[in-house]
Amino acid sequence: MRNAIRGTFVMLGECFRMSLDNIRGNKIRSFLTLLGIMIGVTAVIALISTVSGVSGTLADSFSSMGAGRLSVSITGNDLKTGVTPEDLAEITALDSVRGVVPSISLNGRVSRGKTVESGVSVSGRNAYYFQRNPDLILQGRALNFIDDDNSTYACVISRKMVDTFFFGVNPLGETLYVSGIPFTVVGRYEEDDGGGVASMFSGSPDILIPYTTAMKINNSREISSFTVYLNDGTDSAGASAAVEEKMDAMFDYEEDCFTVTAMTSIEETMETMMGMMSSLLAGIASIALIVGGIGIMNMMLTTVTERTVEIGLKKALGAIPWQIQVQFLIESFLLSMIGGLLGVAAGLGLSYILCRVLETGFVLNTGAIALGVGFSAAVGLVFGWAPARKASRLNPIDALRTA
Amino acid sequence: MQTNTFFEMTGIHKDYIMGGEPVHVLKNICLSIREGEYLSVLGPSGSGKSTLMNLIGCLDTPTAGEYILHGRKVDEMDETELARLRNREIGFIFQNSQLLNRLTARKNVELPLIYAGILPKERRRRAEAMLERVGLKDRMDHLPTQLSGGQQQRVAIARAMVGNPSLLLADEPTGALDQKTGAQIMELFGELNRENRTVIMITHDMKIAAHAKRVIRIIDGEILEGGGADDA
Incomplete structure (x- = not known):
């Protein structure tokens, strides 16, 4: 035994050695054969790593902008199209809530002297918004409670607006007309508030004015969109339920008047989407692996035919069928594995470059590497099986006679 | 000289199906060989001598009849058992030496030892000793293509002998060689036989057959003379 x-x-051991000899002996053919596997594995790893890099970056920016926040948007009913400042005060009074920021959008024509710009995004916010984001103001002052309470015509403007209307001029104290109403510029702010990807989704306004003023311009007492900031360490699901309960009362328990969205749930949806995306891409890429496997099978069948005499001789010298089969299986396995390992290297290189180009973080995805290596091993064994079996079944007499 | 029976064939038939028709290649072969015999099987091409060699060499099993080698019934063995038997008991020498061109002379000689499960160091030692024996000590690391026909056949003999088999089975061993080289090979066979090894040589050349101590003739699948266990 x-x-x-x-x-x-x-x-x-001898099989491994002989297989390597054979692979080396047919360098060009072996390389072309394993190229199929290599390309397949490269594709799988590059796609998975890039998608996970992108989704990692997205998830990071979502949690940085979305942590401890609920966003509420209201469609309302016939009687009530939004919440009043008094309603907001009620929500602010909830235990889990730290503060509320209304967001009232105006699409305005903005002018100064001869310079006119239409379709500028103007948003009414409250003082709490500026308290939350103390780094927002680069120059001048933020809007404060006095502005809110008195509905002042003060505004803070983005860098873009400074470049458009005040090129080479200090904007502070200057007048800017929003929908024909004169506003005094009191500050300049950094528009890119939540990171590149986040602003893509939230859309940053160009001019911020007191929300009370915005309501006056809109001639409305109601607010249709606001953000709830939660106390640190609050469970967003629980807080979301509390806000919903409060608002249900405001809308007389009528359904579909508003939606409360926790950023965490958007993040989860995003993650699921990305997961589906990467398995879809991996599925497409694995077609390349199957094609590569067929290439290996083809080469192994050719090899078996070419080496009929060798097989017959080895059998005559005492090789049992199983040993012949193992020898050829090892050869296709090695061929596929070499292709797989080269593919892993190329795939990681490619995904590193892609992540740099897409400016997302590069994540070394060990799962993708394991998948690539495992897949190529499996391809080698599965597609090598039939040729190896054919070799093992050759009759030594027939094999030697062909010489 | 020992007089134990080495193998015994009784009523051996071998049929092949060719184009749907069965062809009787061997008919009622009875052959008994004692240990240490030097036998040649002489016959023209198509006489069935190669088929007989395949049966003796356990490369094939008979359609009917009984073949007992060293007390074991070969006709009932499966492929794996046959392979093991070939590996241990039989050294093959083929007409055109059948060396693997990618392997050096020594690696070629080591081949049967790989399937016997011998460790690399021991394989190397045995292969080198055997190559030295056939006079190729300084050609061990040459590839077959770098050797002459006679030298290639010596490598093949070394390969056949390295596993220390009890039977040396040669199919037209001098067929591809010139007369002088052929004579050298015959001398080597004689030497191996004097060490009490059974040698069976298949040939169509009467002169080569004459080197053996016993000659049987085979024509149309039947043994004409020398099949019985008569005294050699």
Whole structure:
């Protein structure tokens, strides 16, 4: 028994050596064959790593902008199209809520002297918004409670607006006309508030004015969109329920008047989407692996035919069918594995470059590497099986006669 | 000289199906060989001598009849058992030496030892000793293509002998060689036989057959003379 086990190891070692010799002996053919597997694995790893890099970056920016926040948007009913400042005060009074920021959008024509710009995004916010984001104001002052309470015509403007209307001029104290109403510029702010990807989704306004003033311009007492900031360490699901309960009362328990969205749930949806995306891409890429496997099978069948005499001779010298089969299986396995490992290297390189180009974080996805290596091993064994079996079944007499 | 029976064939038939028709290649072969015999099987091409060699060499099993080698019934063995038997008991020498051109002379000689499960160091030692024996000590690391026909056949003999088999089975061993080289090979066979090894040689050349101590003739699948266990 010990002899048999030792014999098996001796034989396996020899098979590895002989297989490497054969692969080296047909360098160009072997390389072309393993190229299929290599391309497949490269594609799988590059796609998975890039998608996970992108989704990692998205998730980071979502949690940085969305942590501890609920966003509420209201469609309302016939009687009530939004919440009043008094309603907002009620929500602010909830235990889990730290503060509320209304957001009232105006699409305005903005002018100064001869310079006119239409379709500028103007948003009414409250003082709490500026308290939350103390780094927002680059120059001048923020809007404060006095502005809110008195509906002042003060505004803070983005860098873009400074470049458009005040090129080479200090904007502070200057007048800007929003929908024909004169506003005094009191500050300049950094428009890119939540990171590149986040602003893509939230859309940053160009001019911020007191929300009370915005309501006056809109001639409305109601607010249709606001953000609820939660106390630190609050469970967003629970807080969301509390806000919903409060608002249900405001809308007389009528359904579909508003939606409360926790950013965490958007994040989850995003993650699911990205997961689906990466498995879809991996599925497409694995077609390349199957094609590569067929290439290996083709080469192994050719090899078996070419080496008929060698197989016959080895059988005559005492190789049992199983040993011949193992020899050819090892050869296709090695061929596929070499392709797979080269593919892993190329895939990681490619995804690193892609992540740099897309400016997302590069994540070394060990799952993708394991998938690539495992897949190529499996391809080698599965597609090598039939040729190896064919070799093992060759009749030594017929094989030697062909010489 | 020992007089134990080495193998015994009784009533061996071998049929092949060719184009749907069965062809009787061997008919009622009875052959008995004692240990240490030097036998040649002489016959023209198509006589069935190669088929007989395949049967003796356990490369094939008979359609009917009984073949007992070293007390074991070969006709009932499966492929794996046959392979093991070939590996241990039989050293093959083929007409055109059949060396693997990608392997050096030594690696070629090591081949049967790989399937016997011998460790690399021991394989190397045995292969080198055997190559030295056939006079190729300084050609061990040459590839077959770098050797002459006679030298290639010596490598093949070394390969056949390295596993220390009890039977040396040669199919037209001098067929591809010139007369002088052929004579050298015959001398080597004689030497191996004097060490009490059974040697069976298949040939169509009467002169080569004459080197053996016993000659059997085979024509149309039947043994014409020398099949019985008569005294050699």
